[in-house]
Amino acid sequence: MNWLSSLKKLAEGKDDPGFVRIPEDKDESISAGESPTKQQVIDSTCHYTCTRMCYGYRDKSSQCCCIGERDFIIGPISDTERFLAALSEKLGEEVKYEDVFIDYEEGRQIFPDKSCWQNPDNFPCMRIVPDQGRGYPCQFLSLDGKCSVHSIKPETCRIYLCDYLKNIVNFLDQTL
Numbered sequence: 001m002n003w004l005s006s007l008k009k010l011a012e013g014k015d016d017p018g019f020v021r022i023p024e025d026k027d028e029s030i031s032a033g034e035s036p037t038k039q040q041v042i043d044s045t046c047h048y049t050c051t052r053m054c055y056g057y058r059d060k061s062s063q064c065c066c067i068g069e070r071d072f073i074i075g076p077i078s079d080t081e082r083f084l085a086a087l088s089e090k091l092g093e094e095v096k097y098e099d100v101f102i103d104y105e106e107g108r109q110i111f112p113d114k115s116c117w118q119n120p121d122n123f124p125c126m127r128i129v130p131d132q133g134r135g136y137p138c139q140f141l142s143l144d145g146k147c148s149v150h151s152i153k154p155e156t157c158r159i160y161l162c163d164y165l166k167n168i169v170n171f172l173d174q175t176l
């Protein structure tokens, strides 16, 4: 007797179907019934938002990797040595500090009209591509809007939450 007909007999109140065994579920995906953790929900929401709904704009991504027209800076970078070492290993050649980062003395002259580029506390920042049309992106931002050093990116980039994303994370944290 298979398990389904056994269950049917039980439901119909018919004679004792004997031992009922539901086959073991071999599917280990979330859809198999295991609930994601709260942290997993928050992490995947952040991933979705940053790559598909950046700052509330559908099909936009990684806007905090560009300066754009805003008074904004990608810094300060706290783990410059770690990042340089990881990048050198990834590329198979030594990468120089000045190729990757901008210090205050250089940075304050790039955007004299942006207050955060006039504050030494925001340096070193990530070196940007001097391309206004692309919104002065970080040089590691690929043309399709992805971070080309995602697995080793600086801590500043890993923990950054814009106001838009911060609101979403706070909402999920309080309501889940």
Ligand code: SF4
Pocket: 049, 050, 051, 053, 054, 055, 056, 061, 062, 063, 064, 065, 160, 161, 162, 163, 164, 165
């Ligand atoms: S933190 Fe904000 S601005 Fe940056 S990628 Fe995510 S949604 Fe976009």
Ligand code: SF4
Pocket: 062, 064, 065, 074, 126, 138, 139, 140, 141, 142, 146, 147, 148, 149, 150, 153, 154, 157
């Ligand atoms: S290193 Fe990656 S995450 Fe950080 S600003 Fe550059 S492109 Fe964005």
